[in-house]
Amino acid sequence: MKYSFATCGNDKASMGRSLDKENPTRCSVSEGKPNRCIIFPANVSMVAEALERRNKDRIVRAKVASDLIVQIADSCFHLHKLAMVSKSEYLNRIVFKRRSNGEKENNPMIFISNFPGGIEIFELVVKFCYGWKVDVTATNIAALYSAANFLEMNDDLDQGNLITKTEAFLSFSILSSWKDTFQILKSCESIQSWAKELHILKRCSEAIALKASINKKGFTFHDGDAQGALANNVEDWEKEGRADSWWFEDVSSLRIDHFIEVINSIKRKGITSELVGSCIAKWTSKWLSQITSGLNNVTPKQLTHQLRRVTTESLIRILPEEENAVSCNFLLHLLKLGLMMKINAELLNKLERRIAFMLEHCRVSDLLVRNYGENDTVYHVGIVVRVVECYVSFVLRNPAPRIFVVGRLVDGYLTLIARDKNLAAKRFQLLAEALPKSARVCDDNLYRAMDIYLKAHPDLTEEERTSVSRAMEFHKLSQEARQHMMKNERLPLKMRARYILLEQVNITKVMTAGGSNFCRTKGQAIIRVSKGLEKGRMSSHKEIKVMKKEVETMKMQLNQLQMCKTQLQNQVKSWR
Secondary structure (H helix, E strand, O other), rough: OOOEEEEOOOHHHHHEEEEEOOHHHHHOOOOOOOOOEEEEOOOOOOOEEEEEEEOOEEEEEOOOOEEEEEEOEEEEEEOOOOHHHHHOHHHHHHHHHHOOEEEOOOOOOEOOOOOHHHHHHHHHHHHHHHHEEEEOOOHHHHHHHHHHOOOOOOOOOOOOOOHHHHHHHHHHHHOHHHHHHHHHHHHHHHHHHHHHHHHHHHHHHHHHHHHHHHOOHHHOOHHHHHHHHHHHHHHHHHHHOOHHHHHHHHHHHHHHHHHHHHHHHHOOOOOOOHHHHHHHHHHHHHHHHHHHOOOOOOOOOHHHHHHHHHHHHHHHOOOOOOOOOOOHHHHHHHHHHHHHOOOOOOHHHHHHHHHHHHHHHHOOHHHOOOOOOOOOOOOOOHHHHHHHHHHHHHHHOOOOHHHHHHHHHHHHHHHHHOOOOOHHHHHHHHHHHOOHHHHOOHHHHHHHHHHHHHOOOOOOOOHHHHHHHHHHHHHHHHHHHHHHHHOOOEEEEEEEHHHHHHHHHHHHHHHHHHHHHHHHHHHHHHHHHHHHOOHHHHHHHHHHHHHHHHHHHHHHHHHHHHHHHHHHHHHHHHHH
């Protein structure tokens, strides 16, 4: 039988070839179906009647008795040396080595461990060696190609051997079909070492990167189902302004090691760092959803934790270095994962520094990372504390003019999380005091956050309320905030008393300064009167009236302060 090879796909021009016109290879070409091919050997050394299955064993039935047994896993294949040795240099070497060593020839057993693809793929190899047709698709081509290389089924033994034929279909599938490329990658999960050694992963990754980097309008698909579906998706994405990300969904379905290969290939193709970063965020989001839903908890607990740790470290390593490639919120989620998985300390510190440098350009919403435990806070405050402390350590060495921006950011974040019932006073205090005093020009926003927190946590002890309010500075509050604070019974008693006394001192100073100004203004008025300046005299009378009014206002405020002080003293006496 002559060599015959045919590829079945949607592109008739690129369909395979048949060198045997009298015995054409059968194939079906239907719109929307993936590529397939049926292969035959060029020459058959032995004709067999059938391949029978008996329990776990496979037996080739022929006119000649079996003289070779090959064990794959727990299955034994009863074969013939002539058929197998003529196609496989690996088996040929083992058989002749045993013969040269004088071992018995009756049914020699050959045990093959870690055979690529296992029992099913070896069965396809057996069919090929005996001249039966072998149906090859994107789901088994990688394993069959690896098996052919494992068994050394090259053209030196037989022209048109299995390596040549599988190589041809593998190349055709990778280059012609987007969908088949991903199916091939998926099938490589069980033959990872062979896929790397034979560069299957690299070839698939480079093909995906090439297609992702070209204009989607000029992209041609040979598989009809992918063509129709993707055309519709591209139209939708163009309307939403996301046409460049049409490849995200498929790439984000890959396993982490294959995903890394694809991302590295995509980087080499010059795709923008923003797109690469968005794709990494998409993959991470899908992975996290599988973790929270428990879909990937099929491995032992210890191994699962190790895999998650390695995955998190790998994601951090492949992040683009450009400043705006990924969002601060995404990096905070990665930081949370890193802390949970106890990843490499150097990677963790690097990630913290990167987020810290982004704080000056962040919004409050960028800092929100949700928790999902019943007793946890709604948002993960600990990672924000770590990042702010990292930022402060940098600012202390290199003063930043935009530190006030970070101060407003932190106060806004504190205001948002203050109502959380599970937020401990210590955690609130740590974040409020994480920034230096110089980071805030005005403490009104901080006071507002503290007041909201104290109102939402009425059961706090006096010590806890004091610790929460400690970061606030009286002289940085506006007049309205001071008035509200002195009447705020939620504040610690001692703090209110101290602030009332400070306000009394301030008012006394203002009154003293006002009196001297009054005397000075009166003297100036007398001089102006003595000089006969009628207009000046009228102006001085108005100034005197205004000053008298201010003095009366200050006296009223002083009386209010005295009343507050008396109330506080009465409360202290009642507690004693």
